[in-house]
Amino acid sequence: MAREAGVSPATASRALNGTATVRDNLRQRVHAAAERLGYIPNAHAQALASAANNRTVGVICHDVSDPYFAAISSGVMRAAAERGLLVMLASTFREPAREISYVSMLRAQRARAILLIGSGFQDRAWERAMDTELEPYVRAGGRVAVVSRHRSLRVDTVQPENQAGAAALARALVGLGHRRFAVLSGPPELTTVSDRLAGFREGLAEAGIGLDQVVEGAFTRDGGYEAARRLLLSAARSPSRARPTCVFAVTDVMAVGALAALREAGSRVPEDVSLAGFDDIPLVRELSPPLTTVALPLTSMGENAIALALREVGAGRRARVVRVEGEVVLRGSTGVPGRGLR
Amino acid sequence: MAREAGVSPATASRALNGTATVRDNLRQRVHAAAERLGYIPNAHAQALASAANNRTVGVICHDVSDPYFAAISSGVMRAAAERGLLVMLASTFREPAREISYVSMLRAQRARAILLIGSGFQDRAWERAMDTELEPYVRAGGRVAVVSRHRSLRVDTVQPENQAGAAALARALVGLGHRRFAVLSGPPELTTVSDRLAGFREGLAEAGIGLDQVVEGAFTRDGGYEAARRLLLSAARSPSRARPTCVFAVTDVMAVGALAALREAGSRVPEDVSLAGFDDIPLVRELSPPLTTVALPLTSMGENAIALALREVGAGRRARVVRVEGEVVLRGSTGVPGRGLR
DNA sequence: CTGAAAGCGCTTACAG
DNA sequence: CTGAAAGCGCTTACAG
Secondary structure, eight states, rough: OOOHHOOOHHHHHHHHHTTTTHHHHHHHHHHHHHHHHHHOOHHHHHHHOSSOOEEEEEEEEEESSHHOOOHHHHHHHHHHHHHEEEEEEEETTOHHHHHHHHHHHHTTTTOEEEEESOOOOOOOHHHHHHHHHHHHHTTTEEEEEEEEOOTTTTTTTEEOHHHHHHHHHHHHHHTTTTEEEEEOOOOSHHHHHHHHHHHHHHHHHTTEEEEOOEEEEOSSHHHHHHHHHHHHHHHHHHHHGOOOOEEEEEEEEHHHHHHHHHHTTTOOOTOEEEOOOOOOGGGGGGSSOOBBEOOOOOHHHHHHHHHHHHHHOOOSSOOOEEEEEEEOOOOOOOOOSSOOOO | OHHHSSOOHHHEEEEEETOOOOOHHHHHHHHHHHHTTTTTOHHHHHHHHOSOOOOOEEEEESSSSSSHHHHHHHHHHHHHHHOEEEEEEEEEEHHHHHHHHHHHHHTTTSSSEEESSOOOOOOHHHHHHHHHHHHHHTTTEEEEEEEEEOSSSSSEEEEEEEHHHHHHHHHHHHTOOOEEEEEOOOOOTHHHHHHHHHHHHHHHTTOOOOOOEEEESSSSHHHHHHHHHHHHHHHHTOGGGGSSSSSESSSSSHHHHHHHHHHHOOOOOTTTTTTEOSBBBGGGSSSSSSOOOOEHHHHHHHHHHHHHHHOOOOOSSSOOOOEEEEEEEOOOOOOOSSSSOO
């Protein structure tokens, strides 16, 4: 290509990158030649030759097709596009091993930053393995930020106020008149789950109310569906005055499944039973009734994460935490207490 | 790292990659050293040094947070994960310039394959620019596959049978008794839109029915909402016996918006008016009523696309086309004709 | 302003 | 089986 333009590679490089002043006619010859050849500099060679950082950032989430991750990723992509960065987005499908191996691939790529989105695995071996991957990466100048992550990773974090949000939700539901609650919960080893559960309990406790039932399910739409089925089963066996009048699913995605299960069982929402979720993924507004939830600014959480990761390391070099508040949004899926689950 | 192990770089390379037999004790020394150092070979140097192709494939779609693209991308990611490939996923936010520049970044990365997901821009300048990017890429051995794309690109294609699917849908709706239809359409320069529109017209024509109204909107949920509002406005001005009893939105995403608009206007679905979409994105099953649609196997379309791109080029080196059938799924949003839009 | 040269971190014939 | 050497395609001091 330099030959095609009749200049040295050095000059071609300078002309193409505008990294130094090149005489006009040479510059034009270079650009013309590049045009003619459809030439694009090899990014690998560039990465290798220049100390300059990569233009790629890696994002690892559980599943892009989950609306929660889709919304956050969308924020990341927007912010990345503005900065001229390429995003490598990977889905782990919730397999820890896959997560680790993606980090390792991103290290190999010398990605400028790695973003981990979503709960980590509360697993000693996993933590150690992840630390082992991340430590040399960070030591070599790599940036890491996480959103809604396990605390053990000492990295920049965007952390939704799960506990406070769930507590506020509980208060609002109590304010509606509810006294008997059930929770559809996810895997308890996820901090997101335990925080929301704790917050919800706390909000109820302020009103002197205990939590009657917690049913666990997978962190998916179908997990919510199954958990609601089991809840329904156990409610059918209890006296009607003991049946919950309000169900809180710890994520909107689970609430979507729960709504389907309730509907199938003939429980009307909110006439018989109220239902609330957490996250405010876009689709819950389309349900009927639309879902009461704790709204998180998902897109901007993604933007924050990339901003955190890219910001020059502060003096202290300590992990920063951006706390994000959730806002209770009461919609049609909650109302005054009905006759309860049946 | 080779030094740390006390061997030559060549031996270290061979030991780590298993690319040649290395004596046991040396191999162990190398692995131990790598472990100790948290060493990961620089993928850029590897890409540069070896003819071996990259392990990364690029995917370009309009918007990851759109459930349609999320579902297809999910298929791509799954297939990529199985093959040990890294996916670089980019959202263009529907800006042609962004699309081109992503292709160019992926070329610079020497991505093994580039997948373009979703309608292209029917724009002469864009087509030329895209060709200019793609041609040298393919010439240099890059693979390209597209799903649901503009025909002008002569590359491997996963092509949903938009026309046949829409025709089948029209027949099914006519079978329900409907005679007066309206379509909520997207930008007509998208082939997806014009194909679905043509197919729908064709299906109606077989029964001697004409298409009363076509209202255009953006290819988004809000576009569907707005288009439905306009349709409602014009229906209010026409005699009731002329009002459509069935509305077809050319995508589910638009149908979601339309459903909201109809509901707000007090039109009951399907009692007053039936509503149908196209694609079968997961969320339409959660709506109430659930949406009648033409189901496309979105996830496997993504898998097909990557398989097409990766498959060794055939003898003819001609672009292959995998046609994907849509299946009409009648759900609660359609029924016998009601009194029509009001 | 421009070019020759060294170097980025690997891999892979090529000898041994 | 192993190492020295060349080369992948760039960038960047270093001279001029």
